[in-house]
Amino acid sequence: MDFAYDARTAELREKLLTFMDEHVYPAEAVAHEQRAAQADPWAQPPVVTDLKREARHQGLWNLFLPGTEYGAGLTNAQYAPLAEITGRSPQLAPTALNCAAPDTGNMEVLTEFGTDEQRRRWLKPLLEGENRSAFAMTEPDVASSDATNIETRIERDGDAYIITGRKWYISGAMSPNCHVFIVMGKTDPEGADVRRQQSMVLVPRDTAGVEVRRAMRVYGYEDHYHGGHAEIVFDRARVPVNHLIGEEGGGxxxxxxxxxxxxxxxxxxxxxxxxxxxxxxxxxxxxxxxxxxxxxxxxxxxxxxxxxxxxxxxxxxxxxxxxxxxxxxxxxxxxxxxxxxxxxxxxxxxxxxxxxxxxxxxxxxxxxxxxxxxxxxxxxxxxxxxxxxxxxxxxxxxxxxxxxx
Missing domain, CATH: 1.20.140.10 (Butyryl-CoA Dehydrogenase, subunit A, domain 3)
Structure with missing residues (x-):
């Protein structure tokens, strides 16, 4: 194992260190002030928009995605020292580089498992930094450390799926720019293989039956820059069957x-x-x-x-x-x-x-x-x-x- 920086990693690392010194650290206090002055505390402060524009201009964008079709084409070993640098300002830097969770994981899912139409409709705006997304897995009524416990139901009804359940600590969901949830639930709750009972579907935020009920605090913090953490209720929310990610039972x-x-x-x-x-x-x-x-x-x-x-x-x-x-x-x-x-x-x-x-x-x-x-x-x-x-x-x-x- 050779952990010396290759030429590309060294170049990106120096560029990122300069970006942090010249743009990110000075923006930390500004972002707090702008957020406090906004009517909607969940809206993105203008300085964050400026950071994203500058990061993209400098080529510091989508560094986490390994493929060159959608991402920067870096290996995990190349990305590691860059992610470490962004961790010095975890509220601002990952978002500025479009490398913030949960969008990163959702982009990876859509890249690997999404259909062409799903990528066009949902992945492209995420790659561009135009939209946010959320991953709805954790539930309040079961021990979610065991994912097979999930109780949310995803039932087939003709050419649609009907989603019923309650999720919480769904990161990013309080952001007004969060337009879609990837929801994990059971399509086959009585299946013999407990790891084949679950599926994932894309649920647009404006779907009837979807209620973002409240923000969940983390040690008193609301994590505004990450889009907060929400409790969400799905009350027979209906989406087309082509919103299924991958196959039934593949969740x-x-x-x-x-x-x-x-x-x-x-x-x-x-x-x-x-x-x-x-x-x-x-x-x-x-x-x-x-x-x-x-x-x-x-x-x-x-x-x-x-x-x-x-x-x-x-x-x-x-x-x-x-x-x-x-x-x-x-x-x-x-x-x-x-x-x-x-x-x-x-x-x-x-x-x-x-x-x-x-x-x-x-x-x-x-x-x-x-x-x-x-x-x-x-x-x-x-x-x-x-x-x-x-x-x-x-x-x-x-x-x-x-x-x-």
């Missing part, structure tokens, strides 16, 4: 294909979040004095900084190994490593950010520093795309299988 497999790249993208960005926290920690330690000497001279603070650096370097190597394996042997061959980074990265990064919060005192939990929002995002990722315990269970079973019998 579980599509979900797994979607979540694999999503998990590694989250972990890449988490490394950037940790780097931002370490930078803030070091600057604070050098600027503040307590008990007659700088915080940087306190042994406890030095231990935090040293341990954080060691942890980040370890995580980065594991994430890069995972990206390399995905490129060389595929997602299935990298299954163990994907689960390993999903377990280790959010947990460790949340701890690093927590220490940075501690070092900042009251400022660490307030709005004058990004640390509180960074911690909330990192902690939430211990649940998103499968909780730690599910990945631990699966990874342990695979490890034990090597020695059984």
């Amino acid at each position: 579980f497999a599509i979900a797994q294909a979607r979540l694999g790249p999503g998990r590694i993208h989250h972990c890449m960005r988490l490394i950037g979040m940790a780097e931002r926290a370490i930078e803030l920690m070091c600057r604070r330690a050098l600027d503040r004095t307590a008990f007659g000497k700088p915080l940087a001279a306190q042994s406890q603070v030095q231990s935090w900084i040293a341990d954080a650096r060691v942890s980040v370097e370890q995580l980065r190597l594991l994430v890069l190994k995972t990206a390399w394996l995905m490129d060389t042997v595929g997602n299935r061959g990298a299954h163990t490593e994907i689960q390993a980074i999903k377990i280790a990265t959010p947990r460790t990064v949340a701890d690093i950010i927590d220490q940075a919060v501690q070092l900042h005192g009251g400022g660490g939990v307030g709005q004058d520093f990004p640390l509180a929002e960074l911690w909330a995002a990192a902690r939430t990722l211990r649940l998103a795309d499968g909780p730690d315990e599910v990945h631990q269970r699966s990874l342990a079973r695979r490890e034990l299988k090597r020695y059984a019998g």
Whole structure:
């Protein structure tokens, strides 16, 4: 494994670092001010539109998609250091580059499984950054860590499907620019194979019977820049049968294909979040004095900084190994490593950010520093795309299988 940057990665990395310094970091405070002044808090602040225009002008657009037909044609190993940089400003940078979840995963699904008509109608506006989308999988009434529990029904009725169910924490759905939901539900609830009971359908937001009921908060934050997280009720919502993605019974497999790249993208960005926290920690330690000497001279603070650096370097190597394996042997061959980074990265990064919060005192939990929002995002990722315990269970079973019998 050679993790040296190739020429294209090095070029994009330098361009992106400059873009962050000249455009993204200065826009953070502006975006907060513009959002607070808007009549609709879910609308995209004008400065974000400006960032997207500039990113596209500079060729920093759709970097996450590996194919050249729709994306930048980068491998996972090439994209990893770029995603890390965007993680330093997770509210703005991924959106500016059209590399923000859940749209990234939905674009991947439509690219791989969508029909020509579905790509024309739904994928093209997402690739252009004109529309947003949402992925409706999680439900409040069942343990959604086991996707086979999903209760939403998708029933065939002639030339249409009828969707009935309730979803929550559906990211992006509060945005007025979110025009379509990819909904996972059961088309064959009594099927013998529990992993063939589910299907996915495209449901336009304006479909009769679709109600975006309320915004769900995450540790008190509403995540406006991501389009929020909504509770949605589908009350016999009716869509044509050509809105089915793939085949009936293929929903579980599509979900797994979607979540694999999503998990590694989250972990890449988490490394950037940790780097931002370490930078803030070091600057604070050098600027503040307590008990007659700088915080940087306190042994406890030095231990935090040293341990954080060691942890980040370890995580980065594991994430890069995972990206390399995905490129060389595929997602299935990298299954163990994907689960390993999903377990280790959010947990460790949340701890690093927590220490940075501690070092900042009251400022660490307030709005004058990004640390509180960074911690909330990192902690939430211990649940998103499968909780730690599910990945631990699966990874342990695979490890034990090597020695059984």
